Amino acid sequence: MGKTLRRSCAACAKAKHSCDLRTPQCSRCVKRSCACVYANEPLTSTSAPLGDVGHAFGASQASKSRTRPAALLTGSGESVSPDPSDMSLFFEAHVFDPFDSYPATNLPRLRVQGLMRHFLSKIAFQYYPLDLNPASNPFVTSWWPLALTDPALFHVSLQTASLDDELHASKGFPHSELLMKDSVSLLRHKIQHESLAFQNATMNAVITLAAIEHGKGNLHLSKVHIDGVKRMVTVRGGLTKVRETSPLTARMVAWVSMLVTGSPQFDTQDxxxxxxxxxxxxxxQYSISMETKNPKLVDLDGLGLDPIIGNIIHRLRSVFDLFQTLETPVILSTTDLHDLACFTLHRMLSLPPLIGQDSLATNTSECLRYGVSLYMFIVHGPTYYSHAHILHGLVLQLEYHLEPLFSLADVDYSLLVWFLTMGAVASAGTSEFQWFCARARAITINLRLQYWDEVERHLRSVLWLETTTRSLFQQVWEDMATLDSSVYRTAPRPLMSSEARD
Structure with a gap:
């Protein structure tokens, strides 16, 4: 019997029953506890590339070449792609089957399968670039299996892939609009049933729609979705309770709601x-007394900082010390980095504006608040949804509170170098970059900074975590040198250390 003609296993064929062709046993053989033997292995479905919708399946090699995973941007700005062979094996083993066991949609079958592949090969890693391994990326291992069982989340997931595809095609958004209409309808149906309204899948769908609407500029609709998911979290007993059943849901709800509203929407643990x-x-939770009493660190205690901001920075220093200065440093996992960044940002950005008579202490505290927030976004990188909007607001706040410090005496120069660096990296490619570049000129002249490691020494004296983003900070200083030769002089390659020059 030819492969393309096989329709059932031997037992189902003998009994003249339809066979669902599941392996290693079809459902009927499982129920009857009998041997399940196929004349040929069950067929696997070949996914259609996004550009081939409406056409027959092409040759497998041509299809593979058009659907290679797109290059991904890590937090360091480096272009990284998942291993194509790993991705191919994963898709063939886990994604598609010949029985269309995913939720029904109003789109053509080939288009749906193309969007499924697009989501799993690109969108999943754009949403969570902290983990480029398809075997452990949470959008592949946790989100997607849930979407296959939940029509609303499935439609929303396809919509993210469709928006990306149609945006690049520049031919309108017909499929995305249809998926949005159906997504909202399916969600309304779920919310009307208490047993379905507060599920992890429902919350995942709602928070994703909030990001989609924000990206379209529909801020009111985005806020409606945020308010809805916040009520769901309250009914569930808080983010801690949500985290017990779905860490991904808890993380995404907290992070995305902060990005699209511009401010934290949830309290933090103590x-x-x-x-x-x-x-x-x-x-x-470790005692801040563990902070290394390093004479090379700027003494924050003598700056008159706001005590809450000071406590946050002291604890960050202690945490960073654990990961980089001990003889046997602890490994900072990507999820730890994500949780640390989310917690720190919620702590910092939930504080009310400081009002005080001491302009130096007040503005230094505010600069540290916004500078540390920018730093956490930089070392963390974009996740789930673009943070460009909130980053721009933080840059403006840093600029506003940093300007008065240049007219005051007794300002620590290492702090100024650190503030300017955070602002420059976060504002690269925007009009604000010129402002930070101009201020850096005065600082480099006063401190006679000539080489990158001299700048780096100042950065490390304030707050620093050794990550791959180090090259990003160095590149920004070199970019400023290109714009203004008096800002910074790069050393000949290879870059020498100051110790070697001495």
Whole structure:
């Protein structure tokens, strides 16, 4: 019997029953506890590339070449792609089957399968670039299996892939609009049933729609979705309870709601890790006395900082020390980095504006608040949804509070170098970059900075975590040197250390 003509296993064929062709046993053989033997292995479905919708399946090699995973941007700005062979094996083994066991849609079958592949080969890694391994990326291993069982989340997931595809095609958004209409309809149906309204899949769908509407400029609709998911979290008992069943849902809800609204929408746990708010990693709970009394560090205690901001920075220094200065440093996982960034940002950005008579202490505190927030976004990188909108607002706040410090005496120059660096990296490619570049000129002249490692020494004296983003900070200083030769002089390659020059 030819492969393309086989329709059932031997047992189902003998009994003249339809066979669902599942392996290693079809459902009927499982129920009857009998042997399930196929004349040929069950067929697997070949996915259609996005550009081939409406055409017959092409040759497999041509299809593979057009659907290679797109290059991905890591937090360091480096272009990284998942291993194509790993991705291909994963798709063939886990994604498609010949029985269309995914939720029904109003799109053509080939288009749906093309969008499924697009989501799993590109969108999943754009949403979560912290993990480029298809075997562990949470959007592949956690989100997608849930979407295959939930029509609303499935439609929303396809919509993210469709928006990306149609945006690049520049031919309108007919499929995305249809998927949006059906997504909203399916969600309304779920919300009307209490047993379905507060599921992880429902929350995943709602928070994704909030990001989609924000990206379209529909801020009111985005806020409606955010308000809805916040009520769901409350009914569930807080983010801690949500995290117990779906860490991905808890992380995404907290992070995306902050990005699209411009401010934290949830409280945090306390320093001891108690409470139902945004999660504090265990290392945060360690005593701040563990902070290394390093004479090379700027003494923050003498700056008159706001005590809450000072506490956050002291604890960050302690956490960073654990990951980079001990003889046997602890490994900072990508999820730890994500949780640490989310917690720190919620702590910093939930504080009210400082009002005080001491302009130096007040503005230094505010610069540290916004500078540290920018730093956490930089070392973390974009996740789930673009953080460009909130980043721009933080840059403007840093610029506003940094300007008065240049007219005051007794300002620590290392702090100024650190503030300017954070602002320059975060504003690269925008009009604000010129402002930070101009201020950097005065600082480099006063401090006679000539080489990158001299700049880096100042950065490390304030707050620094050794990551791959180091090259990003160095590149920005070199870019400023290109714009203005008096800002910074790069050393001949290879870059020498100051110790070697001495």
């Amino acid at each position: 320093d001891a890790g108690q409470g139902d708010g945004v999660y504090a990693i265990p290392q945060w």
